[in-house]
Amino acid sequence: MAVLTPNERxxxxxxLARIDCFxxxxxxxxxxxxxxxxxxxxHIDLTGPNPRSIADDLITLANASGLPAIGQLLRAVVTRLQPDESTARRWLHTMMEQHHIALPAPELVLDAPPDEWEPEHFVGDPxxxxxxxxxxxxxxxEHVALVDGxxxxxxxxxxxxxxxxxxQHVITSATAAxxxxxxxxxxxxxxxxxxxVQDYAMQRGGLFYAYKDDDYDYAFIELAGQPGQRWGFFPLEDGPPPRKGERVCIIQxxxxxxxxxxxxxNFVDDVTDTTLLYTTPTTNGTSGSPVLNEAWQVVALHHSGGKPYHDELGRLKVRNRGTRIGALLELIPPEVQQLLNQ
Structure with missing residues (x-):
């Protein structure tokens, strides 16, 4: 299955045809x-005087092979760029981030002479x-469920x-719930x-409370049978948000x-008063998932992915988005509070 759009390709x-290593x-x-x-x-022919034609054949084959092949190729290219090829490096980093391709670990630079090196060092992200x-x-x-509406x-x-x-865009109304x-x-x-598996239904006459706008997209649903007694639940608390560069996982x-x-x-890219932006991979069906810090605490409710935005430097980025739990808790009415964390 092709990975790149025609423009990206x-x-x-x-x-590829311009860089030194090709x-x-x-x-x-x-x-x-x-x-x-x-x-x-x-059977690919890497010889010949026309780098662009060879690059076209290589990208065609890699793109047809799918995301793993494209990822392997881009990582190999990034590690071979020259210091003066910074524009190419930035473009490749953006491409890899948009397709959720992990960047290669940075080269470890040691200031000490070789005879003073320690036997082990972390390379890249510890x-x-x-x-x-x-x-x-x-x-x-165990606290996470498929919602089949x-x-x-x-x-x-x-x-x-x-x-x-x-x-709310997963379960739009009490009738749907x-x-x-x-x-x-x-x-x-x-x-x-x-x-x-174990299936549950909404409590007859039970609570349904939902809201949706650009920053918020949530629905609280009261289920019959007390599933939390069997599967446990996440306490929602207004703790400090993760910082940019920290990791967040999504169970989905x-x-x-x-x-x-x-x-x-799975890195946090930006934090606002209401929103968490992150590179953690998601797709259709992830909507409504918990975004979790490394203590497995819910820090955001995932609600959308792939929406482009401009960062503080005016750069166009594509990130996944979730509503911060602290912001969500400020909007919860008493009838939801009575069932929350109980």
């Missing part, structure tokens, strides 16, 4: 080998975590024994089998599929 071909045949071969694509493209981090994440994932599928999560939070199914444990087991049902977690390339 055309610009990438032009960029001018000679041996450099092209080394680039494709470093990207791990030489065996996947055994991402070691205790095993308990995964165990706590698995426990937190009349208007489509999304994600929701428990914030009380009987109170579920999702997006009453028709929806809220499915817990919809996921794969350790041996890749279907886990046993992407495209209505079994539960998954986004833990890679």
């Amino acid at each position: 055309s610009e990438l071909v032009m960029l 001018q000679a045949t041996d450099e092209r071969v080394e680039l494709v080998r470093a990207a791990g694509l030489l065996r996947a493209m055994p 991402s070691l975590r205790p095993v308990a981090f995964l165990l706590r994440g698995a426990k937190a994932s 009349p208007d489509g599928r999304g994600t929701g999560f428990l914030v009380g024994s009987s109170l579920l939070l999702t997006n 009453a028709q929806a199914v809220y499915r817990f444990n919809y996921q794969k087991t350790e041996d890749d089998r279907d886990a046993p 049902h992407p495209s209505g599929n079994p539960k998954q977690i986004a833990m890679l390339n």
